[in-house]
Amino acid sequence: MKNKIRQLREALGMTQEQLGKMVGTSRQAINAIETEKNEPSIWLAYDIAQVFNEPIEGVFLFEESERKSRADISRRHAYGSQRD
Numbered sequence: 001m002k003n004k005i006r007q008l009r010e011a012l013g014m015t016q017e018q019l020g021k022m023v024g025t026s027r028q029a030i031n032a033i034e035t036e037k038n039e040p041s042i043w044l045a046y047d048i049a050q051v052f053n054e055p056i057e058g059v060f061l062f063e064e065s066e067r068k069s070r071a072d073i074s075r076r077h078a079y080g081s082q083r084d
Contacts (some may be wrong), residue, residue: 002061005034023047069073 009019016034017027021045032038033048040048040060049056 001036001037002038003033003054004059004061005030005048008054008059012052019048019051022051 005019015027016030016084020027020030021031024047025044029038033040033044042056044074045056049059052059
């Protein structure tokens with residue numbers, strides 16, 4: 001899922017390690033989320049957004065999520081729609 005963590009973090013002069021400590025996770029986890037290798041749980045996404053005083057939608061760009069697209073395709077197939 002696309003996100004603006006790096007942009008927001010760097011605007012505050014914060015390292016990945018500092019952000020990780022603030023939200024109870026590792027620098028490696030923050031790096032994996034920033035680089036879109038992993039997606040955070042909803043609770044971690046909420047905590048990250050709170051650090052930046054932003055709504056979750058201001059940090060994580062759900063409309064561009066590959067997972068959302070896969071879920072939409074799956075639902076269409078399950079409910080009989082032939083549109084893709």
